[in-house]
Amino acid sequence: MRTKQTITEAEGKLGVLIPGIGAVSTTLMAGVFAARKGLGKPIGSISQMGKIRLGKRTENRNPMVKDFVPLASLDDIVFGGWDIYTDNTYDAAMHAGVLDKNLLYTIKDEMSAIKPMRAVFDTEYVKNINGENVKKEKTKMDSAKALMADIKRFKSENNCSRLVMVWCASTEIYVEENETHLSIKNFEKALEENHPSIAPSMIYAYAAIKSGVPFTNGAPNLTVDTPALIELANKLNVPIAGKDFKTGQTLMKTILGPGLKTRLLGIDGWFSTNILGNRDGEVLDDAGAFKTKEVSKLSVLDSILEPDKYPDLYKEMYHKVRINYYPPKGDDKESWDNIDIFGWLGYKMQIKVNFLCKDSILAAPVVLDLALFMDLAQRANMKGIQEWLSFYFKSPQTKEGLEPMHDIFLQKIKFENTLRYLKGENLITHLGLDYYEEN
Numbered sequence: 001m002r003t004k005q006t007i008t009e010a011e012g013k014l015g016v017l018i019p020g021i022g023a024v025s026t027t028l029m030a031g032v033f034a035a036r037k038g039l040g041k042p043i044g045s046i047s048q049m050g051k052i053r054l055g056k057r058t059e060n061r062n063p064m065v066k067d068f069v070p071l072a073s074l075d076d077i078v079f080g081g082w083d084i085y086t087d088n089t090y091d092a093a094m095h096a097g098v099l100d101k102n103l104l105y106t107i108k109d110e111m112s113a114i115k116p117m118r119a120v121f122d123t124e125y126v127k128n129i130n131g132e133n134v135k136k137e138k139t140k141m142d143s144a145k146a147l148m149a150d151i152k153r154f155k156s157e158n159n160c161s162r163l164v165m166v167w168c169a170s171t172e173i174y175v176e177e178n179e180t181h182l183s184i185k186n187f188e189k190a191l192e193e194n195h196p197s198i199a200p201s202m203i204y205a206y207a208a209i210k211s212g213v214p215f216t217n218g219a220p221n222l223t224v225d226t227p228a229l230i231e232l233a234n235k236l237n238v239p240i241a242g243k244d245f246k247t248g249q250t251l252m253k254t255i256l257g258p259g260l261k262t263r264l265l266g267i268d269g270w271f272s273t274n275i276l277g278n279r280d281g282e283v284l285d286d287a288g289a290f291k292t293k294e295v296s297k298l299s300v301l302d303s304i305l306e307p308d309k310y311p312d313l314y315k316e317m318y319h320k321v322r323i324n325y326y327p328p329k330g331d332d333k334e335s336w337d338n339i340d341i342f343g344w345l346g347y348k349m350q351i352k353v354n355f356l357c358k359d360s361i362l363a364a365p366v367v368l369d370l371a372l373f374m375d376l377a378q379r380a381n382m383k384g385i386q387e388w389l390s391f392y393f394k395s396p397q398t399k400e401g402l403e404p405m406h407d408i409f410l411q412k413i414k415f416e417n418t419l420r421y422l423k424g425e426n427l428i429t430h431l432g433l434d435y436y437e438e439n
């Protein structure tokens, strides 16, 4: 047995604060309310349905994850959030069109009660949409202070003992890290001076960390993945994680990629295209936002396939990702992957994947798990980047100089071993030779 880490119990209410009351966040909230009433199961959520093996295979110890580590229960979650539109979460869910109207009607009271707070928004960062429910503070620092006031008020009005924040708002345009992001001193000066390189998502992240609230980024924006905000999170003992929820086509890529690599099958090309018609698709129709998403989606294969180590197999691979806005699809995204592979003596083969997926249905359990595990991280005194949660992201945030791990199966092992470590259980290496040793 290892030394057990101290984790405080999940007592009282957990406030889950969400910038972006759109398809993903309303699907999450509706799912939690429906599950509480027994109207549906939280499928896809490790925190709700997952089990974890402990000890040797012969011990048969496989508790539920939620019984193994102390997690907030669904009954103790209170939701809040911000959006540029005034729609309450019932109307926003109706607009998103992901869930059945009859189901939404049964949870109308809970959903209608959640009204978005005024957002910090900048049309320079998100094109193609605009709304009225926006803060009008003079400087970016004033906006951050206004968000901190929202957070404080929400906590006391809802009698929460803890809070977490998960960014579920639109994808912002691509920004390169520059000197304003390099230290918290520079960052705060830039906030005061209204510097254009401080994105709204960074202002939310700053406000969360300053308020001691763990922050998770579900979109591919830079946001909390900067030296300045990492410095602040470490200084104030706040967990942070990102970026870009791993769902849909990239989920498939991180399932298939490691499989092909494990058998050392070569890849000539991987062409991925998508059509989607929701508001996310509308925002991604802008070249700046698409660039942010493209960078996040493209990074995945390289780290799985390691072309530098396996030049014969992957060095020449052509990888292309396209996203096309196509309104008739709504939230029902359709993706096609054409994978040109080669095997023994270079003989060519093809794999075609046509995934008719529901993005928000895949994303909702990811948001729920991230909220609950980030809260756990804080109660376990874990601060800064939570790389053990890479499992949930397309572009996992890691310490500078450390290559992210994209292989979903390695990510799962890392995740489970972290939980075992926290509870003082032996880590599992899957070596298993001891089962065969003679006594």
Ligand SMILES: NC(=O)c1ccc[n+]([C@@H]2O[C@H](COP(=O)([O-])OP(=O)(O)OC[C@H]3O[C@@H](n4cnc5c(N)ncnc54)[C@H](O)[C@@H]3O)[C@@H](O)[C@H]2O)c1
Pocket (backbone or CB within 6 Å): 019, 020, 021, 022, 023, 024, 025, 082, 083, 084, 085, 096, 119, 120, 121, 122, 126, 129, 131, 167, 168, 169, 170, 171, 172, 200, 201, 218, 219, 220, 244, 245, 246, 247, 248, 278, 279, 280, 283, 359, 360, 362, 363
């Ligand atoms: N659905 C998935 O599987 C998936 C996967 C990975 C990442 N994401 C990301 O999650 C985010 C949410 O996706 P979605 O489908 O719910 O999108 P959506 O367009 O339905 O919802 C986003 C909401 O954010 C609001 N918004 C934009 N800027 C804001 C700001 N500064 N403050 C507050 N609200 C703001 C918009 O008005 C909109 O209502 C997107 O960035 C998307 O790229 C989604």
